Amino acid sequence: MGKRKLSLFSLLNGAFLILFSMSMLYPFLYILIYSLNDGKDSMLGALYFYPRQFTLDNYAQVFHNPKIWQAYRITIMRTLLGTILHVSLCTLMAYALSKKTLPGRTFFTFYIFLPTIFSAGFIPYFITLQKLHLVNTFWVYIIPMLFSFFHIVIIRTFLQGIPEELEESARIDGYGDFQIFLRVILPLSGPVLATISLFNGVAHWNDWFTGTYFVSDKSLIPVQTLLQQMLTEAEALSSSMQRAAQQGGQTMNNNVAGATPESLRMALLVITVFPILCIYPFLQRYFVKGVMMGSVKG
């Protein structure tokens, strides 16, 4: 009797988890389908699993727009530069803090921990950015994101796991502190550096807030901010067009084809999400470990 009960549970559990997985995946799939379907046709609705009138027109139009190229360039630049600087600087700091013999180690750890439990709030932070002349420059994307307490702790915990004997033997071989860091520590830190790069890279890629509130220069706007602006602007327009299409029904579908603001928006969304979906499966096994390391109390 016990055995049968177990398998019923497994069955229900499995079915539930399949539904759950689909709810995670389907929204992305649907957007992909919508972006590959003729825009006017999509407005008729009842689009579920495959494009009804396949077209690459939406993508062609999106990529034809110089504004989007410019935004894409800003996003790529800030992601690459920001991530490289963030990971390098956090690693240097974490390595120093991992030295148990370092005088003042506890003080410096507390110094960077304190702001995580009490922060000044948004406005003093905003004024600070203004006073540092970062607002409305490209550097407002990079400099305020250079450090993160949690990332430093994760790297430090990892570095503390490297056996000290390795460093000692390198020292006997005549290596100095800096050479040890460069030739012994860094080559062993691949997994944790990959994890932090992913976290920070995604944060850079996904940040729309900075571009919306701290930047007014149109040529400095990243892709996510562009999408946010389309979200607010296109909403009213596209729903009124859709209403018209549904009332007009078939005739419109037969006579006119082409992209709509909505289908363009979906194409932009796909190219916004695509790079992340490409990278993250490869880094997955690292970041799962990374989160666990982060949970080890500093």
Place this chain on the structure above:
Amino acid sequence: MTAHPLVKRIWRHKLFYLFMLPGIVWFFLFSYVPLFGIQVAFRDFRFSGGFSGSPWAGLKYFHQFFGYYQAWELIRNTILISAMKLSVGFTMPIVLAILLNEVRNLRFKKVVQTLSYLPYFVSWVVVVTLMQRLLTPYGGPVNDFLRGTGLIQEPITFLNNTTWFYQVILGSDVWKNIGWNSIIYMAAIAGIDQQLYEAARIDGAGRFRQMWHVTLPGIRNIAVILFILATGSLMSAGYEQLLLLNGPATAAIGSVLDVHVINSGISEGRLSYAAAVGLFQSVIALVLIVTVNRVARKISDVSLF
């Protein structure tokens, strides 16, 4: 002249101080300078004067906030939304971790896990754009499906609608974060001694009793710590999501403190007033986190600091 031993030790570590220097400067500029800038909440802030050069205003801006006819509505909405997120958003990842732990097929488990944290890696702008497309009454697949199956006659307006606002806020929050937040519980479960399960089986415990008596106690400590951390944000309901999802139609139940600070501060330029509201938020958050930490230490021996 013989140097003091501590000075010698510090000198020996000079390279490591150099490594820390950029970080020390950065945390000073971006964390401690703004802390010093909290005083703008008590001043009539002018850019020319800076943090300490503007005239004092006393509690004027705090009075202004509490005298604002919508102040209590803002506080109520903030607490209500974050309490809902705390209760649901906190328990769902635990449930997911336990259910995943019961899966015996490793490949299936891996696939479900991978898909579960997919949404965590996209921005709120993307999530809200997805929702708008999926839930729209004009040709959105959710309404199409519900009408197709005859469950509803008229399409439902899920967004910009007070009837569905909290469900939408909660649902999207859980959808985005559930997988990610479950990772830590998965790790805790993986760390449970297998002998405990064996012992429980020998004592005749079925699958549910094992969950109840072995798995749940095994993740208790980590759950308490995460709960303490989460209470710190009871005064903030998630500004990114609410900036994007709240509109005029849902303002009465969807306006929260974080968004109020951003709107009045940046969009309207009332910096001192917004700083006062933000300070009120920060202080309550600090009190909450210290209190919950103390309570947790008393009842369960687990605490953050």
